[in-house]
Amino acid sequence: MIINGRRARTVARCLFAAALAAVPVSLLGQIPTDSWPTYHGDYSGRRFSTIKQINTGNVKALTLAWVYRLNTSRTGAIVGGEGTDTPPPGSPPSIKSTPLMINGVLYFSVPDHVWALDARTGRENWHYAWKTRGGDHIGNRGVGILDNWLYFLTPDNYFISLDVGTGKERWHHEIANMKREYFSTNAPMIIGRQVIIGVGGDALDIPGYLESRDPEAGNLVWRWNTTPRPGEPGATSWPDEESMSHGGGMPWIPGTYDPDLNLYYLGTGNPQPVLSGKSRPGDNLYTCSIVALNPNTGKMVWYYQVTPHDTHDWDAAQTPVLIDGDFDGKPRKMIAQASRNGHFFLLDRITGEHLLTSKHIDSLNWTKGINSTGQPTHDPGKDASVPGTLVSPDTSGATNWPPPSFSPDTGLMYFGTRQTFSVMYLTDTDGRPQGWAAAERNVGSVGNALKAIDYKTGKVKWSRPFAMGPGGSQGGPVGLLSTAGGLLFGGDGGGNFVAYDASSGKPLWHAGLGTNTTNGPQTYLLDGRQYIVVGAGDSLYAFVLQQ
């Protein structure tokens, strides 16, 4: 029987839509077992799967199902884009996106590329390649899918929609100006009919903004500026219009969402100029903050600033994780962040009320202490200076964007940490410094470790040092996945993908990939088998129990 392409696609779309409709949205407070439909699997950011086919008792039998090595060739790909026919030079891309898995197909991205892979076999269904105009190709966090349409962003700031079944492009829109050094890395977050996207960039002093776009035509629905304009709430935390409208605060990582409260939680980026606060005295709201937005309107409901007046590039983009549990003997809806500035924060997510702050590394030396609302107090003596200021952690922070995990079974939040030192040299002594305004020379680390924090106390329950090399401790922020099988999956900084006992941190299984994992691992059940999928550099690996 011959079915023409269009008809086949239509049939496929109908089947696909039916399959998607079978995933109740209410479940997105918990990751479905037969799919992984968002960046975090669900909306909570916990990256905790209830699947326990693979567990502490049998994980030793975990074995390779397949490997997919990135094929970025435009030959055979569906090609779109506004750039040149010659791909830009550069190092091989690294997989930082968490693949979505829907209806037996994995969807993931690196800058300028999206792939659909068969989730059983790891073989390519389609590949979309974007001809770029340029921009920072540092990474791409992944795609968003609504019904039979896929959404993603490019380094040259295009918002693109593809047909999920075929990879064929539906449209693309430019959302930011590349010449101002905006670049886009975010994975679109889809809430109802809102496709929420954010921009990145910190080389010039540019304002950050988050947008909602309509899923059909890709047009702007609302825009939330991460810094206020004159007269707006928060404006008094900046000296003038010039500073606040060039103040950064890039929303470059997807947030989390509470369907019951209808609040979208986002960690915002650092203020700009990055390493000098001379032209922006004040707290610089709403940079380095956890903010709660109404996803229908883009209006802010509350905020909590984890680093007032940052001068070290420590954005608060780290995933704010939703935790439901007891605190001080009472059940509460909470939100937690292991922040780049070296502190762990726990808030009430209904009101933003501060509940707890603790240090998650010992080496940090930049704060005068914790104030009455739990915020670390800025120490001007630890700002970049002409002769150099020794700061811990370095600008990459005590932790970073790689997705953390929280297990409701253990009550522990897991994330990778670094205790680095670097010297920060003020290089731009003008009264109106620009860009980064300072140079950094890295020194070394006194110990990087995978840590598990008890959210109720903020204390480290267990800590496992990462790998060592000739220069000492290595590894650091790492994408993690916890499961009801009592396991925690992640990298060890030494090129291994490891399954740890989530209660104790004891390693139970590993695969010597030879390359550190570079994304958040994810999991799904397909044909009754649990797959664990992780990216390491230019390859995606899937593991299953040996049968």
Add this chain to the structure above:
Amino acid sequence: MNKVRRVLAVLTVRSVPAVLGVLVFSAVPAGAQQQALTPVTDTAAVERGQQLLVNQCGFCHGANARGGSGGPDLTRSTLVQSDENGRQLGEFLAVGRPDKGMPKFDLPRAQVADLAAFLHSSIYQNSNRRLYKILDIVVGDAKAGEAYFNGAGRCATCHSPLKDLKGVGAKYEPATLQGRLLLPRGRERAPGSPAVPLYADPTSVTVSVTPSSGPTVSGGLVRLTDFEVTLYDASTGQMRSWLRNGDSPKLAIVDPLQAHMDQLPRWTDADMHNMTAYLASLK
């Protein structure tokens, strides 16, 4: 299972040469940024543009174009940043913005191009932190540094200005000197000389491995994970590895720079600057 093992083995072998390079976490490594903007190569045009700016625009927009008495910062202007070789800038200048006090300027196309070259060059300099020049950092008190060297810093325990540090102030530029004061890991390599892997350098962390049978083997630590240990044996010029199983084999890790590591959290910036001034004086 065999097939699976083979696949992993192949992948591991393929990755080995790159291992040291990729094991270091790189979230946003300083200096590794890629840019949309490109440098302005016509330096003569940039210089002419700078003169033009100072003379014609500087009063309102500042001599460095970052804003002056009344005029906005031009290097942060969206119009300027989006401009292509002076085209949009020229169109704007021909009209001005009289309602905001910006008169029109009738400049020849070549002069507009020079102005644009200077502005784009400034913007590029601002945006590219790899190009930032560290300023004069030798501002500390060398005498206080010497006292720290012999006293609280306990540097004299291992070092001497007459021996290993002789002439060190002439050997390194100040920021490198300050960096090596904090942690002198690895050797500064002369241009053109072959790279020595860190594990083969005397400043590498070392490991001694004692298997359940056989002699202890020591060398530069290549890699230590929960599952394996690999060292570089300088006596044979070869790497050796052992799989780890609990406490076996026995390991002893020594960092020859442990005193520097222990000192890292103890430094005050003033002590660091004084020590840098002292070391810089050892010419």
